[in-house]
Amino acid sequence: MKKYIVKTVLFGFISLLCFACFEAPDRTFQGPEEFQFNNQTLGRIASTIPGIDQQSLTAKRVRQGVVTQDEVEIQLIGRQKSTDLNVAYTVDPASTAVQGVHYTLQSPNSVVLGANTSSAFLRYNVLEGIPVGGSPVTLILNLVGTDEIPGSENYKRFTITIWR
DSSP states (O other): HHHHHHOOOOOHHHHHHHTTSSSOOOOSSSSEEEEEEOOTTSOOOGGGGGGGEEEEEEEEEEEEEEBSEEEEEEEEEOOOOOSOOOEEEOTTTOOSBBTTTTTSSSSTEEEETTTEEEEEEEEEEOOOOOOOOOOOEEEEEEEEEEESSSBOOSSSEEEEEEOO
């Protein structure tokens, strides 16, 4: 029994020596800061969200009459800030959806990212502007960011297709 105790203590001491020599890795964000759009509903099963289907990271389809209000998440990739940030966005001229007919934006041109947070939501209302038999329309959003933090090159464009 004494032999097992000595071996266990010796094994523990050697293990401690091996792992005590390594520095703890720095797990803080080191890359360039940026903002990106994120489809926060993508992780949910589409059938559990009435009126929303055909989703991807940067696009979704929304059915008018079923969905009246929806949102798109804007994420800060980087360290949280101690002050509020106004994150700017634009509606792309290539959009076929018309403001006031197919949708309304709850905060036109920018969204406030609160202090010490990593995300904010761009909220919009879906109006019943597509007549029976009408074609779907698209609302294309471009994320500008702030003066110091730009929109991500890969995730700065979000497309919302509104259909009847």
